[in-house]
Amino acid sequence: MTTAASTSAPSARPRIALVATGGTIAGAGTGGDATPSAAYQSAVVTADALVAGVPGLARLADLRAEQLFQIDSADFTDERLLQLARRVAALCAQPDFDGVVITHGTDTMEETAYFLHLTVPTDKPVVLTGAMRPGTALAADGPVNLLHAVAVAAHPSSAGRGVLVVMNEQIHSARDVAKVHAMRVDAFASPHGALGLVVEGTPRWYRGLTRPHTRTSEFDIAAIDTLPLVGVVASHGNMRRELYDAWASAGARAIVHVGFGGGTVPAYLQALLPELRDRGVQVVRAARVGDGPVIRNANYDDDAAGSVVVDDQNPQRARLLAALALTRTQDACEIQQVFWRY
Numbered sequence: 001m002t003t004a005a006s007t008s009a010p011s012a013r014p015r016i017a018l019v020a021t022g023g024t025i026a027g028a029g030t031g032g033d034a035t036p037s038a039a040y041q042s043a044v045v046t047a048d049a050l051v052a053g054v055p056g057l058a059r060l061a062d063l064r065a066e067q068l069f070q071i072d073s074a075d076f077t078d079e080r081l082l083q084l085a086r087r088v089a090a091l092c093a094q095p096d097f098d099g100v101v102i103t104h105g106t107d108t109m110e111e112t113a114y115f116l117h118l119t120v121p122t123d124k125p126v127v128l129t130g131a132m133r134p135g136t137a138l139a140a141d142g143p144v145n146l147l148h149a150v151a152v153a154a155h156p157s158s159a160g161r162g163v164l165v166v167m168n169e170q171i172h173s174a175r176d177v178a179k180v181h182a183m184r185v186d187a188f189a190s191p192h193g194a195l196g197l198v199v200e201g202t203p204r205w206y207r208g209l210t211r212p213h214t215r216t217s218e219f220d221i222a223a224i225d226t227l228p229l230v231g232v233v234a235s236h237g238n239m240r241r242e243l244y245d246a247w248a249s250a251g252a253r254a255i256v257h258v259g260f261g262g263g264t265v266p267a268y269l270q271a272l273l274p275e276l277r278d279r280g281v282q283v284v285r286a287a288r289v290g291d292g293p294v295i296r297n298a299n300y301d302d303d304a305a306g307s308v309v310v311d312d313q314n315p316q317r318a319r320l321l322a323a324l325a326l327t328r329t330q331d332a333c334e335i336q337q338v339f340w341r342y
C-alpha cells in the first residue's frame, strides 16, 4: 500500500523511497510517561507520521514514503521477506529514485538486511534503520536514526556499498552486522567493525567490503519464487537428536547446526549428520559464540559427513544463505563455495 508523497519537492535533492515496515521506530508508549521502558506497542506510527516527526528530512531529500507492513520484526516470515525484497528491487529499478530507506524492527533487521544485500541487484544505496526506544520515549533514538539513514541513502558516496544498516551514528554492512544488545541504543555491532560513521550529518567511510553483494551477487530476487525451508538447531549440553529429526520431517532441506565454539558436534550426535545427508538434508555447521570462523574439517570430518561450514556467518544469516544456495544447487561442495564466497 503506497501512501502520499511526504515532503514538498523542489529540484535537485536526491529522491529517496522510504519503505516502512513497523518495529519500535514506529512504536508508541503505553505506560503514560516518557521514561524509556518496555511499556510500548511497536508498529503503530505510520510512515507519513514518522517522516513528519523529523522536519530536517525535507532538506536532505525528496522523500516518498509508503507503508509496506506494520509489524513487529519478529513477525517477518520468508513470504514477507520476499515481498519486501521484490518491492525494494522494483523501487531501485525506477529511474526516479536515487536510494531506498527501510524502517524496520531491530530484532530481525540483520536478517532482512542480509537477504536484500544478496538478492537486490542495484548499486543504489539501500539503508535499513530502526530504533531501540519508541518515539514517545525521552531521548528517543528513532528520529535521529531516520535522519542519518536518509542522509546516508542520499549521499553519492554510499552507492555500490551493498545494503547498509544505520543505527546510533554507525554505518554497518549487512554482511556483518548483528544486534548484540537487548536494550541499549548502541545495540548493533559488526565483528570486523562498522564501515563508517555519520559525522555531522554526512557519511564518512573507513573500510570497504571484499565479498560480492547486490549487483555482483549471483542471487536475484527476480528469479526466486519461494525459499527452501532451512531450520536452525542451537547447541547446549544434553542435546537431543529429535530436534534434527523434526526439522527433517517438516521438510527442511538444510539444518544449521549451531555448534559450540568452532561449530563442534557432540560425540553422541556425530553419526546423525551423515544420516541427515542421506535423507537429503544438508547440514551446515555454525558456532554459537557470535564471532570467528568455523573451520572445515577441524574437530569434525565435514568431508566424510557431507556437511559444510559457514565461514564467519552467524546462524540466522547462515539460514538465509543456505536457503539461497539451495535455490541454485544441491551439491555440498558448491554450497561450501557459496559460504566461502559471501
Ligand SMILES: NC(=O)C[C@H](N)C(=O)O
Pocket: 022, 023, 024, 025, 042, 071, 072, 073, 074, 104, 105, 106, 107, 108, 130, 131, 132, 133
Ligand atoms: N527495537 C525493536 O524494533 C524491537 C521490536 N520488537 C522489533 O523488532 O520490531
